[in-house]
Amino acid sequence: MNSFDSCPAMETAMLSQIDVFHDCFDQVEDPRVxxxxxxxxxxxxxxxxxxTIADADGPEEIECFGNERLDWLSRFADFPHGIPSHDTIGRVLSLIKPEQFQQALLDWHTQLCQQYRDAEDKLDRDEEQSLPIHVAIDGKTARGSYTNAEKSNAIHFVSAWASKHGVTLGQTEVDSKTNEITAIDELLDFIDVRGTIITLDAIGAQKSIAEKIHRNGGDYIFAIKDNHPKLANAIREHFELVHEEGLKANGVKSKKTVGKKSGRQEERFYAVCPIPPEMKAMTDLWAGATSIGQAITQTERNGECHVEVRYFLLSRPARVGEFAISVRSHWSVESMHWVLDVVFHDDASRIRTKNATANFTFIRRYVTTLLKQDTTKRSLKQKRKKAGWNTDFLEKLMFSA
Structure with missing residues (x-):
């Protein structure tokens, strides 16, 4: 007996969600004859x-899962000729357009979230929409995607990660003929930046990117390093001066946190202030620029102390709490990259066709979101294995948000 046999209402709801899946994925064009x-x-x-949720990595394991779970799969989709071969699965994923596949997955997730909200009706929508959403943009290389002996042509992707919600909003391949800056610019065309705070490492701190984010209704926090030496020096010199003269006296808001993590003592200091008058001529070239910030991280472990000082340009007002959360949240995208490698063996994957690499990389990011939304106390690896063993749990992960 499956879970639907004893709950007709649940079966009706599930069938509705299946219709939503097919509606969303109808936008993916079939490239076959x-x-x-x-x-x-x-x-x-x-x-x-x-x-992929159920611990299958790559086309061969997907085919194996399908053959073992054909009866269950047939409740949700048509398999008139059985499960497709791994060659067919790989070929289809190499042919469909990554941007269409990404959009279908995101639309499906949005629809599931909307159904959940409508059912619960507990959110204050106006209050929620007034809060800016933090989106970290960062790059990752699919290290197993190389095709030459030097491993120098592995495919690199730039992705946008909504840190609080744990959702990848989109990803773009970095064309070897261009660079990561161009890919970031293309990614910003794909996502809706309204009501967001975009955080970017120094490579993405570009006037053209600032202008695009600002023009489209978003805000940014850019790390500023030596690729903009005059601006970096000006921000550094200003904070060195105000530390000597007094932070409050110079209108600087600051915050300090102390904590212990993984056997190391961490002390973090954040400071932010409006752009000083003497820097206006320089920062006016950056659309929307309003504030500058400093973040100091002091880490002590095994008697050794490491200090890192970073500087930032913001289009947000000088709010130190918001600044601290945004800067700290940016590194959550690194945690997600670790998950892709450890839980999904992303770096070990030898899928090398460009579209296939892009589609499999994004679906791993999407599945990470589904796994993290389950609040049971299991590791992501354990959740994947359980989903492979228990179809009721797999259904919960797929159709709940």
Whole structure:
């Protein structure tokens, strides 16, 4: 007996969610020759999503999962000729457009969240929408995607990560003929930046990117380093001066936190202030620039002390609490990259076709979101394994938000 047999209402709700899945994935164009396809595209994509959640890494394991769970899969999608081969799965993922696949996954997740909100009706929508959403943009290389002996042509992606919500909003491949700056610019065309605070490392701190974010209704916090030497020196010299003369006397808001993590003592100091008059001529070239910030991290472990000082340019008002949260939250994207490597073996994957690499990389990010939304006290690895063993748990991960 499955979970639906004893709960008709749950079965009706699940069928509605299945319809939502197919509606969202209908926007993915089928690149195969019409009339010469054996397996429906949506069925293949449903199989890929379910199998990836259930601890399958790559086309061969997806095919194996499908053959073991064909009866369960057939409740949600059509498999008139059985499970497609791993060659078919890999070929389809190498042909479909990554931006369409990403949008379908994001739309599906949005629809599931909306259904949950409508059912619970507990959120104050106006208050929620007034709060800025932190989005960290950062790059990651799919290290196993190289095709030459030097391993120098591995594919690199830039992704946008909504840290609080744990959702990847989109990713763009870095074209070897261009660079990461161009990829960031393209990624900003894909996502809606309204009501967000975009944080970027120094490589993304560009006047053109600041202008695009500001023009489209977003805000930014840019790390400023030696790629902008005059601005970096001006910010550094200003904070050195105000530390000597007094922070409050110079209108600087500051915050200090102390904590212990993984056997090391961490002390973090944050300071932010409006752009001083003597820097206006320089910062006016950056659309929306309003404030400058400083973050000092002092880490002590095994008697050794390491100090890192970073400087920032902001389009937000000088609010030290918001600044501290945004700067600290940016590194959550690094945690997500660690998850991709450890839980999904992303760096070990030898999928090398560009579209396939992009599609598999994004679906791993998407599945990470689903796994983290489950609040049971298990590791992400354990959740994936349980989803492979227990289809009720797999359904919960797929159809709950």
């Amino acid at each position: 019409p009339g010469r396809t054996t397996h429906p595209l949506n069925s293949i994509l449903f199989l890929v999503v379910a199998a």
